[in-house]
Amino acid sequence: MPLSFHKMHANGDDFVIVDARNAANPITGDIARRLGDRSHGIGFNQLAVLLDCDDAQARLLFWNADGSPLDVCGSATRGAADRLMHEANTTSLTLRSNRGLLTCERTASGAIAISMGAPLFGWSDVPLADAMDTAVLPLAGGPSACSMGNPHCSFFVDDLAAIDLAAIGPGIETHPLFPNRTNVHFVQVIDRAHIRLRIWERWGGIALGSGSCSCGAVVNGIRRGLLDPCVEVECDGGTVxxxxxxxxxxxxxxxxxxxxxxxxxxxxxxxGFVGS
Structure with a gap:
């Protein structure tokens, strides 16, 4: 059978949805890598597979463009919720991911709001290579770290325009402190309810936006006492x-x-591929 898909984006953070409900999961790491190739495949930051689930509308599995699995993707989760809400003619539903059950709602403006689960702050939860306080890491610039089901490292800077993301991002992503690599954020606080965010995404490079990175940056900013409980996050591709x-x-x-x-x-x- 052929493999059908939906290509979607959240303010430029692009992802692919494959609906494998009522079928076996057709995606492997090799297939995800083939599809994620922007020159020869579809191209995406993440791929989400919808699977049958007993206690939610669907179970979500996620893949990076290099074929590696991940536990969470805020943008693709919102995209999956949007498609399923249209299908069921509803404005709320529940999805299951490796982060647990995620509640999803469509707002009056048409946006999708989702619960991303609680952040984790233990050094082994991020994870980091050694035991330490994750609020201020022993790196130049004193960033903070947390996990949203994937690792996040947030630098708070005075002038975002002065940061050469392409030059700095790879070294932080692959720093020995992060055994599973890390997403890297540079955050400029405009005021307590508004930040500008630029993202170097783990395995992916510069990203126009990222749901989990937006969450990680705000969580780390709140921990540092810099932000209020509700924050507008302005990324290169748009705002969440x-x-x-x-x-x-x-x-x-x-x-x-x-x-x-x-x-x-x-x-x-x-x-010999068998599609969904």
């Missing part, structure tokens, strides 16, 4: 809103859009 009360789950709200739908050409898939 992040809310966190300091204890419970983080809530992410933003728009998503369908770019196009299609079927993957047979030549892009390995011999």
């Amino acid at each position: 809103t992040v809310q966190w009360d300091g204890e419970g789950p983080v809530f992410l709200t933003g728009t998503v859009a369908l770019s196009y739908s299609g079927v993957v050409a047979d030549g892009l898939l390995p011999a």
